[in-house]
Amino acid sequence: MALEPYTKSAEIEPQLCQVIDSNKDVTTKATKCAKSNSGVGWRQMLIGFLLICFGISNSWQYKNVHMPSSSSLIASPPASAFVNTPATLLFTTRHDIQVANITRPTGGPQIDVIVRDLAEAMAIDFYYAKNLVCWTDSGREIIECAQTNSSALQPLLRAPKQTVISTGLDKPEGLAIDWYTDKIYWTDGEKNRIEVATLDGRYQKVLFWTDLDQPRAVAVVPARKLLIWTDWGEYPKIERASMDGDPLSRMTLVKEHVFWPNGLAVDLKNELIYWTDGKHHFIDVMRLDGSSRRTIVNNLKYPFSLTFFDDRLYWTDWQRGSLNALDLQTRELKELIDTPKAPNSVRAWDPSLQPYEDNPCAHNNGNCSHLCLLATNSQGFSCACPTGVKLSLQIPVPMGRRR
Incomplete structure (x- = not known):
């Protein structure tokens, strides 16, 4: 699924909520290379990949190499505490x-x-x-x-x-x-x-x-x-x-x-x-x-x-x-x-x-009056209201999705 990058826009209007009938039912990380085997280390990866580490001028470079998941060429990793x-x-x-x-x-x-x-x-x-x-x-x-x-x-x-x-x-x-x-x-x-x-x-x-x-x-x-x-x-x-x-x-x-x-x-x-x-x-x-x-x-x-x-x-x-x-x-x-x-x-x-990245809800709550929720839509977020409340349609919302 292609996800479009989030771009801040000054054109997003505030999205407000209004009360409705509350009685309605709503039913791999790369580790340091091994220094044995002439400085060449390796690390097994899930789902058919092998991470091979090459020594280059006293530094290390990691490369993902696709391998058949049933390959018999991959040796067992060394035991460790x-x-x-x-x-x-x-x-x-x-x-x-x-x-x-x-x-x-x-x-x-x-x-x-x-x-x-x-x-x-x-x-x-x-x-x-x-x-x-x-x-x-x-x-x-x-x-x-x-x-x-x-x-x-x-x-x-x-x-x-x-x-x-x-x-x-x-x-x-x-x-x-x-x-x-x-x-x-x-x-x-x-x-x-x-x-x-x-x-x-x-x-x-x-x-x-x-x-x-x-x-x-x-x-x-x-x-x-x-x-x-x-x-x-x-x-x-x-x-x-x-x-x-x-x-x-x-x-x-x-x-x-x-x-x-x-x-x-x-x-x-x-x-x-x-x-x-x-x-x-x-x-x-x-x-x-x-x-x-x-x-x-x-x-x-x-x-x-x-x-x-x-x-x-x-x-x-x-x-x-x-x-x-x-x-x-x-x-x-x-x-x-x-x-x-x-x-x-x-x-x-x-x-x-819990690595953090900038996101649309971090900026003025996405201009949402109540809930700013991350979303897979083109804007990367949606404004939402608590159950029993709905988004007001009385103001223009040129960008963003309402839920």
Whole structure:
């Protein structure tokens, strides 16, 4: 899909909202080359690519070389210590939020509880630039956030939990923060809806409410203005759409050999989607358009939530009550945490996972009165109104799309 670059324009008129009948129902990263083998290093890439590193005048140059995915010429990567690269993982259990620092070569990860006294915590996400952690609590039918003390994720024993969304929820499950425009997206598995609101909870809008049956995980790709979600209902599938909820942009990515699609994780740099299936016991990967699908690891117990960081996959397993990891280079599989408090959702915490780019909503809220949502249209955004409110047609809007 070709996406036109965003160009600021002084011709965009403000777009205003007006109240309507509120009773109406709206039903790879390149690592340093190995210095062995005469200075020639290599790195295995997903989906049929090999990254070859050539030594040039004491510097290194990387080239992507297309290779058949089944090529027998690619040797196995050398073994390496799994925990050489530090990682910080946020994860929910039923009643709290914990952080695991995967930094020590021996002795296992250091684990701290940073949020306590939750009813039934499910999904979790973060906003690194604002030191913000947010989660869904299905037991209390709310979405909450808390400010961390620092980027080191110190325990939040004194930080008050702030309720962001408390109305219109039955079973909030999936959660994703758009760090470009300060929006929060979520799924409701009981009402079968996908919704969005500003990060402070204002201007709540239903984006999708038809042809949904148990939506669960949700993820955003702000650079491509894409919203991705799983649905594990009678006809399980994985779908994507424009982040503004344009129904014409909606498309099915997966509908074959899928039963319980639970977790989603996006490799933003390589534009890959990883996802788990708890019934079929695998983790698969595909491109953003659903092509080039293949299995990364299978014969798992009950993979649930999933996150990607630094060429590693981390996931929770509901049957084992564990937090696990797979190194995509060495193929080493490791159980990191085995706890009676079974982990639900997991997210890697790192600034590299939320790279920021200029966008139309960053400039005077896109001249929108309420919601400025990233979109795959030619303008790169749409003005939208909270549910129960519609855009006023009384003023001219020479450019931009209204929703």
